[in-house]
Amino acid sequence: MLTQRQGDILKLIIQHYTTTGQPVGSKTLMENGISASSATIRNEMKRLEEEGLLSKTHFSSGRVPSMQGYRYYVDHLLQPAQVLPTEIQTIRQAFGQEFHEINEIIQESADILSSLTSYTALSLGPDVSERKLTSFKIIPLNHRQIIAIIVTDKGNVENQVFTLPPNIHSDDLQKMVNMINDRLVGQPLITVYQRLRTEIPMILHKYFQTTEGILDLFNHLLGHLFEEKIYVGGRMNLINFGAMQDKGQFESIYSFMKNSDELTQLLAPRHSMIQIKIGAELGNELLDNMSLIQANYEIHGHGKGTIALLGPANMPYSKMFGLMDVFSQELAMKLADYYRALDSTGE
Known part of the structure; x- marks a missing residue:
């Protein structure tokens, strides 16, 4: 485990880098609340680099997070950010329209989440086993x-x-x-x-x-x-934030995003409420520089569903975690309302 100061430094570096995309140096850390000399901070950064949590860029003396650093941050340091009232209002307005079929809600959930984040959203509806x-x-x-x-x-x-x-x-x-x-x-x-x-x-x-x-x-x-149908929102966003090296990689990503089976395999079992997979944990070399945040929800009497967000590894985890938590709750409430309406018309 890291010391308190090392954890604070790693947390600040990740928060700064995921916001600005710029390597972080000791001066920036001092300006943002690390109470230590520049030399002490540099020594701590070096130790974090030796632990595999940070990387040194070729372009400056600053550091950037490694995949291992992101993993440590998510497991030990992450604090979900509060979702803005305007974002909650946007979600509720989008779900406020009239839907004629359950799959319309599932598809709309992927589109809304993708629009809010500019990432790629994946949505699976509740289980099918109890349908009549x-x-x-x-x-x-x-x-x-x-x-x-x-x-x-x-x-x-x-x-x-x-x-x-x-x-x-x-x-x-x-x-x-x-x-x-x-x-x-x-x-x-x-x-x-x-x-x-x-x-x-x-x-x-x-x-x-x-x-x-x-x-x-x-x-x-x-x-x-x-079949479990996976609905995708912002499919082409993956190409926008993926580091496309050549035409072949572009074609591979495009083909991957059209394959429902492969997309479904990205998702973890629906055990815990929110899960995060980073880089190689996604099990596909095309996605080694990406991360997936998956939020699971349950609707009483109708099974479990999943909404997930696929984006760059340097996504702002604190903000996205908070958003996914709220979004999955709003989606579950919308689906529960829809099921109640179906039940009332069938009585």
């Missing part, structure tokens, strides 16, 4: 194509254009849809998923020669509902 099927509809587009729509009690809507196999006729299709609605509406999705593989095919085979087409369609739609 409320409606399965099919709308003909032409004699061979349909659009199938699945709706859940949590406000999730999944739709897919599907080309009918030649052996399925429109009259048969409607009979299948009616049967599925009669037997499966109101059931949890996991139950629907299981019964579509066991009971329903046996029943349908009593009436139709083939059921493969409609069951494939339903399985495909349900598969999308079971």
